[in-house]
Amino acid sequence: MEYIYAAMLLHKAGQKIDDAAVKKVLEAAGVKVDDNRIKALVAALDGVNIEEAIAKAAVSAAPAATPAAAPAAAAPAAAKKEEKKDDGAAAAGLGSLFG
Numbered sequence: 001m002e003y004i005y006a007a008m009l010l011h012k013a014g015q016k017i018d019d020a021a022v023k024k025v026l027e028a029a030g031v032k033v034d035d036n037r038i039k040a041l042v043a044a045l046d047g048v049n050i051e052e053a054i055a056k057a058a059v060s061a062a063p064a065a066t067p068a069a070a071p072a073a074a075a076p077a078a079a080k081k082e083e084k085k086d087d088g089a090a091a092a093g094l095g096s097l098f099g
Contacts, residue, residue: 002031003041011050018042 006025010017019038026033 002026002029003037007041007045008050017045 003022003026006022006029007017009025010021015021019035019042022038022042023033023035026038
């Protein structure tokens with residue numbers, strides 16, 4: 001995933017996405033670099049309109065996220081009730097670790 005992030009960062013900065021640039025970004029981030037993965041990424045992005053790909057991904061992800069958002073609103077209240085019930089059990093479990 002970090003390889004894709006590096007390419008997106010370069011794109012956003014208006015820089016050319018090539019092997020050397022991606023490698024520099026990854027090394028600056030402290031990532032152990034695999035030259036073969038960099039070459040594969042650069043080759044896969046050759047001829048791809050990144051702005052168009054981002055726009056398509058944002059449009060296709062938005063409708064799927066909307067229906068799931070409604071049930072998620074009720075989940076936090078239920079989770080809080082469960083946390084209160086489990087606090088005693090969790091504390092007892094932690095206490096046994098320290099004898």
